[in-house]
Amino acid sequence: MRPLTPRRILAICGMLAVILFVVVVISLRVGAYPISMRDIVITLYNGAVGNGDSSEFSQVILGLRLPRIALGILVGAALSTSGAGFQALLRNPLADPYVLGVSSGAALGAMLSLIIAPHVVGAIQIAAFIGAAATIAAVYFLGRRGGQLDSATLLLAGIIAASFLSAIIIFLLTLVNGPGLRSMTFWLMGDLTAPPPTQNVLGWFGFLYFVFIVAAGAMYTTSSDLNLILTGEQEAGHLGVNVTRVKLVVYVAASVLTGLAVSVSGTIGYVGLLVPHVMRMLFGTDYRLLIPTSAIGGAIVIVLADTLGRTIVAPTELPVGAMTALAGAPVFIYLMRRRIR
């Protein structure tokens, strides 16, 4: 394999970024409201120079499509990065926030905050993070056998945690009455349509992306150490890697990323599992390359899935979670079969 130079990382990421850009342009272009490319560019330009008006073009492009794309990029990148992190942390290729029950934990946390403190802005995000962190801790300890992490036990622990948490969520849903219930059910399917909770849309997205960049950046700084840890924890320790610290950083960062994604979009499955695997197949297992490519790849997948979701059954929309599960489940099975052989 060719040596991994910073130049090669940049080249591959640049290529993926171009694909993401193309997907974003397609997503901006298609939809129930017909707009020409020229009008899209004019609207975007006017919006960018602060000259935005309240025409229908800017309502659709700046008010509806762009925020949804921005959210899709964030959620896809966060889920895939945390999936890559969990796969390294648990040394299990089937690990992902959804399969391990972490998304359910985050959803339960978010739901509790909706019931206890429905009007506190930001409470959902923090509660989702706590739920994610607590779940992965529980799964981690349940998944050990004789002091060692065991692949099968870990997956079982994740599945059990996911169904246990889902049961609690269903129980809570029976207590909630009225229209809130409907929103929550939608939210459990994974959905990008919810508007930002504040009038300051730019500030809101700035906050979300800031959290993402800090958490993903923290994970990226461990990527060389992660490569060593993946060859064996003892060996990495002998080479001077502080295994406990690295694992703690990855653990916290991956939980933050999962909590971030779930708190704005609900539980979207399979992206965190699939995207890192596809990136491994394409570009190798080096985490210095895997983390950034997973982030961009996840963004591509979610924006594409959401674009399909809002066009194939137009004028009705499919929640993005349904789209990713539809495509993700068969690929998951394929990967499992390959692994068994």
Place this chain on the structure above:
Amino acid sequence: MAPSNTRKQFIAIALTLAGAIFASGVRNADAAGVHSQQSATAPAPPDPAAQTSANKRATKLVTDETGRHMAIPLNVERVVSLAPNLTETIYALGLDAKLAGDTTYCDIPPAAKNKPHIGAPQDPSLEAIVALHPDLVLATTSINRAETADALLKIGVPVYTSDPHTMAGMLSATATMADLLGASEQGATLVAALQKRLDALHAALQDRPMAHVLFVVWEDPLISIGQNTFIADALRWAGAESIIVANQNWPQVSMEEVVRLQPDYIVLTSDHLAAETHEHVNNLRDRPTWRELRAVELGHVAMASDEFTRPSPGLVDAIEALARELHPEAFSTSAAALAPNDTQRTVGAGLRPAPTTANELAFLHFALGRMPMEPSTCAR
């Protein structure tokens, strides 16, 4: 490398948390300013496709039944309905010329099916709504999601959401809708006519004992209604009381409880036409437990039209029809006094295009492991 690197990582994480706390403070301040900003926001000016109309239009500030504030043009020409009962109300007011679009579920009257659709009530395409250049969008808490109204208001499209829990609430929502659409007189006439029919019902039934009924939203699993639903109120107007006492709006009920309470009548709702009632009673007679219920043995199974689950003017038709079925003796003499159009409506021949309340509900139960869910076309 490890010590200095990891310290940086911890600083980074600490920064994240600090940022989160800071941002939540900022956003709290934002949230406080939301209402004043929203009410100050000018309504959507004319769309590019209708540039001929005046550039600025007079608006009025309105607070809807969910407490959202918005500016609505005084002269509403194009309205989009997000729920079947709202579409039906618009037609009942004779304002269908102003109806620019409705949902795929809107099937009463049949002409509503030919309007441009913006998707299903729970997951409409917001773009499709904007593409219809509406002056006003109508929504209701009974079926629409709060997120839909929030998202549309955020981009400057006024969305008036009604929230009826009783017949009185339905009537006042109808009057308000008429006002917003510039048809106060039609609204007053319609509401007065409906009120008159309800009063006539009340007069005819006031000496009758309430029939104790099991209102079946869905049979398997058995879902009934709670007391705070508008259906419970509609039942009272029809001279019936639900036997189920539950705070939840759509409680899942055990058959044991039904056997214990022994309802006088079983009221089924579905899109089945009246002709099938007989068949339905026979079906229940074939089912274990059900066939042992006294009401089923006696053939006391009433079929309410599916309008019973829609808070719209047609609900009064459904109430009258049910009242006649439950209390036939009360109408033997005064039947002529009632309006002539109170008989069963024909709900379009052939297959219905959209999934119905009950089908959808049952499917969701199945998909979600029989989680008690809200039926889609029922109010809270």
